[in-house]
Amino acid sequence: MAPRFQKVNQILSGKMTTKPAYDLSSLNVMIVDDSSHMLQIVRTLLAAMNIRNMRSVDNPEDAFAELRARPPELLIVDWNMIPFDGLAFVRRIRRDQECGCVDVPILLLTAHTELERVLEARDAGVNRVMAKPVSFRTLYDNMIAALYDPRPFVSTADYVGPDRRFRPAAGVSAERRKASNRKH
C-alpha cells in the first residue's frame, strides 16, 4: 500500500497495524460494481483466496434485494456507479434496518485518493477505502483490516457507521460518545 494512502486510511480506522493472516475461504462476500472488468478482477482475487461464498451484483439497485435475501459478512463496493454512486449506496445500507446488515464491514473501491474524497467516504460510513488498481495484497490487507475494525459502531441522527473519531490510544469510551451524540 502506498504510504500516502496508508496515511489517509489511518484516518478511517486508526493506525494501521500489522495483523495476522487468516484463511478467508469461509467468508460470505458480496461485491457491488457496475464495471464488469473490475468485478472480474475482484472475483478472481477472491477465488484465489478460496472464497466460494461470493456474489457479485452489477448495479446498486439490485444489490439491495440481494442484501435482504442473504446479508454478507463483508461488502466490497465501487464508488463510481450508475444510477447512484457507492457513497449513496453505503449511506442507504447504514440506515436501512430491513437489509439486515446495517453494520456490515464495507470496503470502498476508488481511484480518488485525495484526502477530501477519503473523508467524504468516511462520512458515508465505510470501513476502509481501497485505492485502485487493486492487487492481491491491497485487497487482502484491507479485507483483514475491515473484518477486524476496532472502532465502535455508532448510530446518530447525522451518521451511522464506524466511529469516525475513534483513536485507540486516546482511550475514548465508545459508549460515552454514542450516548452524548445520540439525537434520536
Added chain:
Amino acid sequence: MAQKDLTSRLRPLSADELKRVEAEADRALQELAADYLSVTGAQLEELQRSFANPTWQDVAWSTQVYRTAHEIKGQGSTFGFTLISEIGASLCRLIRQREKLPETDFNRRAAAHCAAIRAVLEKGIKGDGGSEGAALLDLLGPPLE
C-alpha cells in the same frame, strides 16, 4: 459497542500458506492480463461505432457509452497500462461535459481520444509512455474541468 470481530472464527494462516495464496492470485491475474489488449481493442471499436452513430438522447445508449469509457479507464492501470487509464479518464470527463461543448468540438475530441487509445494498444505502451505518452495526451485537446 465495538463491531463484531469477524476474524475470531477464521483459521489463522501461516506465512507460507499466505505466500501460496498470493502466488495463485498473481497467476490468475496474469491470465486476465493476457486478454487485456484484445478486450480493450473490442471495447474501443464499440466506442467508435457509438460515436459514429450517436443517440445521446437515449439514456440507455448514453449510459452504455459512458460505461465502456469507464471500463477502459479502470482496467488500464490494473495491468500496467496507466496511459490508457489516463486517456480513459479524460474521455469520461469529455462525455460528462458533452452538452457544454459544440458538437464538432466534442466529435473531434472523442475521435482524438479513440485514436490515442488505439496508438497505445498497437504500440503496447505501458506506464505513462514517457515523451511519447505526453505527446499523445497533447493530442486530446485542452483539459476539461
